[in-house]
Amino acid sequence: MTPFYPRTKRTSLPRPAAAAAWLMASCALFLPHGVSAQALLPGANGTTTTDTTPIPTATAATNTVPADTAAITTGSINTDAGEPLLNDPSIDEDMARTNLRENTVDGLRSQLDIDRNDAQGVRFGSFVLKPTLGQTYNFESNKTGDSKENRSYLETGLKGTLTSDWSRHQLTVTGEGTWQRNVSGTGETEPTADVEAALRLDLSEQTTATLKAGYHFEREDSTDPNAISRASTQSGVNQYTLGAGIERDFGILRGSAKVDFDRYTYGDAELENGGSLSRKDRNRNAGAVTVRVGYELSPALIPFIEASAGKSIYDLRKDMLGFERSYDSYGARAGIEADLGEKLNGEIALGYQTYRFDDDRLEELKGFTVDGTINWSPQRGTDVAYGISTGIEPSTTPGESGALVYTLSSRATHELRTALVARLSNSLTFRNFPSGNSDDEKVWLTGAGLTWDLNRYLALVGDISYEHTTRDSGPATNIARVGVGLTLRR
Numbered sequence: 001m002t003p004f005y006p007r008t009k010r011t012s013l014p015r016p017a018a019a020a021a022w023l024m025a026s027c028a029l030f031l032p033h034g035v036s037a038q039a040l041l042p043g044a045n046g047t048t049t050t051d052t053t054p055i056p057t058a059t060a061a062t063n064t065v066p067a068d069t070a071a072i073t074t075g076s077i078n079t080d081a082g083e084p085l086l087n088d089p090s091i092d093e094d095m096a097r098t099n100l101r102e103n104t105v106d107g108l109r110s111q112l113d114i115d116r117n118d119a120q121g122v123r124f125g126s127f128v129l130k131p132t133l134g135q136t137y138n139f140e141s142n143k144t145g146d147s148k149e150n151r152s153y154l155e156t157g158l159k160g161t162l163t164s165d166w167s168r169h170q171l172t173v174t175g176e177g178t179w180q181r182n183v184s185g186t187g188e189t190e191p192t193a194d195v196e197a198a199l200r201l202d203l204s205e206q207t208t209a210t211l212k213a214g215y216h217f218e219r220e221d222s223t224d225p226n227a228i229s230r231a232s233t234q235s236g237v238n239q240y241t242l243g244a245g246i247e248r249d250f251g252i253l254r255g256s257a258k259v260d261f262d263r264y265t266y267g268d269a270e271l272e273n274g275g276s277l278s279r280k281d282r283n284r285n286a287g288a289v290t291v292r293v294g295y296e297l298s299p300a301l302i303p304f305i306e307a308s309a310g311k312s313i314y315d316l317r318k319d320m321l322g323f324e325r326s327y328d329s330y331g332a333r334a335g336i337e338a339d340l341g342e343k344l345n346g347e348i349a350l351g352y353q354t355y356r357f358d359d360d361r362l363e364e365l366k367g368f369t370v371d372g373t374i375n376w377s378p379q380r381g382t383d384v385a386y387g388i389s390t391g392i393e394p395s396t397t398p399g400e401s402g403a404l405v406y407t408l409s410s411r412a413t414h415e416l417r418t419a420l421v422a423r424l425s426n427s428l429t430f431r432n433f434p435s436g437n438s439d440d441e442k443v444w445l446t447g448a449g450l451t452w453d454l455n456r457y458l459a460l461v462g463d464i465s466y467e468h469t470t471r472d473s474g475p476a477t478n479i480a481r482v483g484v485g486l487t488l489r490r
Contacts, residue, residue, distance in 0.1 A: 127165065130163075131159070132488070134156070135156055136157075136485025141478075151182050151186060156179050160176075170199075174195070177191075190218070192219075195215045196212065213243075215240055220234040225395065225397070225438060226393075230273075231271055237267075239264055241263075245257065252296040253296070254296065254302060259290075264285075280316070281314070282396065291306065299339070303334075310330075314326050323398065325394060326357070326358045327365075327394070332351050334350060335371075343376070343377050348371075348372030349372060355401070367390075372387070373386070388409075389409075391404075391407075397438050403431045403441075406430045421451045426444075426447075428444050429444075429445075444469075448463070449464070461484070461486070463481075
């Protein structure tokens with residue numbers, strides 16, 4: 001039997017209006033907070049409107065980004081410590097207003113990156129390879145006292161980055177090498193090679209582990225205090241590295257620990273008389289453990305303390321002059337990280353480092369350390385990086401422990417046009433021998449260059465540099481270089 005429903009009185013609303021009213025009432029029950037049901041109603045022209053006027057509530061009003069800047073995306077730059085990005089909504093909104101990302105000079109690229117590679121790369125399964133091949137023609141003038149040496153040479157450079165495209169974890173392999181061939185004149189070639197693989201493991205939302213392995217090769221500079229004075233070719237230095245680290249976010253506390261291992265081997269130095277000098281007494285293994293704890297005062301300021309301990313063991317117990325150069329190292333630092341957005345970020349730390357040698361005849365090498373980096377963008381299209389670092393270099397001079405090395409550096413890049421970028425760099429290195437048995441040394445290096453992207457695959461590059469080295473005694477060394485070439489990207 002058909003159920004009987006009593007007849008109800010027809011409302012005064014016409015059928016389309018009644019349907020719209022029922023649609024609004026139904027949607028209001030299911031729409032997210034802040035979106036009105038009226039936004040879904042057809043407009044006068046039959047199209048759907050996009051009115052997203054929030055429904056008034058009793059909660060306190062929050063800051064909002066102005067409508068004309070809503071399309072601009074801002075982000076934080078990770079520091080060297082690898083701290084995770086902060087996502088506090090109120091802080092993000094404040095940063096969006098005060099640190100809006102600057103456009104480039106002609107407004108075509110959102111952020112300047114001097115090492116960028118706009119080529120698409122080559123895909124291998126879940127990996128993307130971006131290779132770069134460069135060829136430059138260079139002229140070098142080397143003057144020490146009354147002795148002067150000129151040469152022209154071709155330099156070939158090969159660089160590649162292989163990056164995984166995984167939803168979780170990441171593997172990055174980078175490689176770079178340069179090879180030089182003299183075209184005219186005489187002078188020592190300076191080949192280099194670098195390979196590094198880094199695996200990031202996202203163990204949890206608060207925990208990240210990192211595994212690293214790498215290789216580095218360079219020829220010892222003739223101006224280095226440990227170089228052989230009468231050598232036609234200095235010793236080649238091979239460095240093998242392994243490392244493992246873990247980082248953990250404990251709320252307002254940030255903790256990290258890492259272990260690093262380095263293996264150094266030295267090739268023979270070729271002498272001017274045709275002979276060779278073995279440098280195997282410098283071969284050594286070095287390991288260090290570093291622990292760091294940071295406290296989050298605010299998302300932008302994180303003070304930290306850091307402690308490290310290490311040991312270096314030489315393959316030969318005594319070098320060719322009878323000194324036992326194996327040593328223990330200890331260090332501590334305290335500093336602060338600052339991340340004020342893309343306009344300004346970095347960290348600075350003060351500390352103390354000491355090397356204690358096995359040989360009692362070698363004085364303990366110790367001193368205060370200053371380390372830090374500051375990244376600053378004073379205006380759109382311009383990036384400036386400042387750095388200061390402190391290192392300790394063991395010596396090969398009889399009775400000499402080594403040197404404290406302080407380096408100040410700066411690098412500026414300015415985008416003249418989207419496809420034309422200018423570079424300027426400076427560095428000043430002080431090498432101080434506390435014992436006074438060796439001459440202290442100062443090295444000033446300055447350079448400038450231009451990169452013109454003809455297209456996303458090909459760029460024209462030009463560079464000029466000048467290096468000035470002085471010592472407490474002896475003549476100064478001046479090296480000037482100029483080069484021009486092409487860089488091919490894929």
